Amino acid sequence: MLSITGEPTLSDVRKGVQVARAAGCDLVIALGGGSAIDAGKAIAAMLTNDGELLDYLEIIGAGRVLTRPGAPFIAIPTTAGTGAEVTRNAVLASPEHRCKVSLRSPLLLPKVALVDPELTYSLSPAITARTGLDALTQLIEPYTCCRPNPMVDALCMEGIRRAARSLRAAWVEGGNRAAREDMCVASLFGGLALANAGLGAVHGLAASIGGRFPAPHGAVCAALLPVVMAANLRALRSRAPDSDALRRYDEVAQWLTREATATADDGVAWVSELVSELRIPKLRDYGMGEAHIAELAAKAAQASSMKANPIVLTGEELAEILQQAMG
Numbered sequence: 223m224l225s226i227t228g229e230p231t232l233s234d235v236r237k238g239v240q241v242a243r244a245a246g247c248d249l250v251i252a253l254g255g256g257s258a259i260d261a262g263k264a265i266a267a268m269l270t271n272d273g274e275l276l277d278y279l280e281i282i283g284a285g286r287v288l289t290r291p292g293a294p295f296i297a298i299p300t301t302a303g304t305g306a307e308v309t310r311n312a313v314l315a316s317p318e319h320r321c322k323v324s325l326r327s328p329l330l331l332p333k334v335a336l337v338d339p340e341l342t343y344s345l346s347p348a349i350t351a352r353t354g355l356d357a358l359t360q361l362i363e364p365y366t367c368c369r370p371n372p373m374v375d376a377l378c379m380e381g382i383r384r385a386a387r388s389l390r391a392a393w394v395e396g397g398n399r400a401a402r403e404d405m406c407v408a409s410l411f412g413g414l415a416l417a418n419a420g421l422g423a424v425h426g427l428a429a430s431i432g433g434r435f436p437a438p439h440g441a442v443c444a445a446l447l448p449v450v451m452a453a454n455l456r457a458l459r460s461r462a463p464d465s466d467a468l469r470r471y472d473e474v475a476q477w478l479t480r481e482a483t484a485t486a487d488d489g490v491a492w493v494s495e496l497v498s499e500l501r502i503p504k505l506r507d508y509g510m511g512e513a514h515i516a517e518l519a520a521k522a523a524q525a526s527s528m529k530a531n532p533i534v535l536t537g538e539e540l541a542e543i544l545q546q547a548m549g
Contacts, residue, residue: 226254229322229432229439230261231315232275238265242293251296255353256304256439259297260312263330266292267312275314280326280526282319288327297332300341302392302405303353303440305360305413307335313439321433321521337410339402347393351500352440354389354405358493359443360412361385362451363422366470367530374419381411382477393500420530423522424450427543430521437508444502448494449546455486457533467532504549515544 224238242250242265250269252262268275270290276283297307306312310331311324345353364370365378388404395401427450428442451471458465468486475489476482484492510518519540522528528535535543 224261224265226258226261228436229257229313229315230264231317232279234261235264235268235275235314238262239268242269247293249294249296250292251298253298253300255299255301256306256313259299259304259306259332260314262295262297263292263306263312263332264314264325266295267325267327267330269293275325278325278327279314279323281323282316282321283323288325288329291329295330295332296334296336298336298338298341299406299409301345301349301353302339302342302402302409303356305357305409305411305416307332307337308410308413309417315433319433322429324526335410337406339399339406342392342402342406343397345396347396348501350393350396350405351389351502352438352444353409354385354392354440355444355447355497355500355502356440357405357409357412358382358385358389359424359447360416360421361408362447362474363424363530364412364415364419365474366454366467366532367420367422368467368532369530370419370470374415377411377415379473379477381408381415382474384408384411386478386480389496390499421527422450422531423454423528423535423540423543426525426528426531427518427522427540429525429527430518431505431508431510433521434514434518435508435510437505441502442505442508444497444500445505445547445549446543448490448497449543451486451490451493453535453539453543454532455490457535457539462533465532504547505544506548510544510548512545512548515541515548518544 250266361381384404385408388401391401471486475484
């Protein structure tokens with residue numbers, strides 16, 4: 223057995239492979255949040271593929287393609303946020319490179335994903351908040367991204383509605399059965415949506431921050447979400463006023479507020495209020511300061527998630543987002 227105490231690192235995966243081989247394991251089961259599931263994906267893959275982990279990693283490695291199915295892998299999420307049980311990548315931290323990178327392949331998909339809301343009843347309010355807002359982010363970004371499709375649209379619409387009506391309730395009352403089920407469905411749909419459309423600037427920025435500071439991924443996404451939404455709206459209205467993304471942001475606002483006349487700006491205000499109510503820390507609380515903004519903005523501009531943002535944001539716009547989210 224291997225315990226993952228934070229976001230999985232390259233050394234965690236290497237250790238997991240060693241433990242599995244020493245025990246003669248032919249099956250990998252990951253029980254936990256997105257970090258545990260991503261670690262399980264990578265361990266299962268490296269049990270059957272030749273070479274070293276870095277051979278297959280993007281950015282810091284050789285980027286080779288996995289050629290063999292991994293060991294049979296079962297994912298059992300105990301949080302409702304990342305949807306990692308249905309995504310085709312494993313996000314891994316490399317402290318020595320000060321970044322997070324992905325191992326990507328359709329071969330990483332679990333053989334079985336067991337999603338049971340009862341496993342989330344005991345989550346603390348803080349974990350409920352940050353994982354739930356991560357799930358919401360992973361529904362809003364694919365819906366408003368530059369490469370949506372009808373299947374993803376349907377998943378996002380239903381997922382956003384469920385998260386909007388239930389995240390507060392799950393935060394207040396952890397054993398609320400209906401709310402926990404809604405959040406598990408929202409998380410699952412978010413994973414399916416991002417895997418089939420993409421994400422955006424929230425996750426592009428979160429990748430650079432997560433590689434530099436010991437900050438929970440969901441909390442970073444939550445702090446960034448309303449600020450990025452507002453920045454995207456300003457950029458779209460200024461440089462792409464005919465973009466369909468503007469209509470989509472209006473629709474997101476209507477689903478969030480349950481008001482048929484709500485506008486995109488109402489959606490930003492609703493998310494900002496929720497982030498504040500659920501006591502999400504500012505990025506400064508994790509050690510981020512003015513001196514880090516230029517470096518983080520430059521790294522974020524190169525992140526894979528940024529490619530699906532509804533509009534290309536300038537370096538100055540990314541820096542402004544970080545400044546505002548830093549608090």
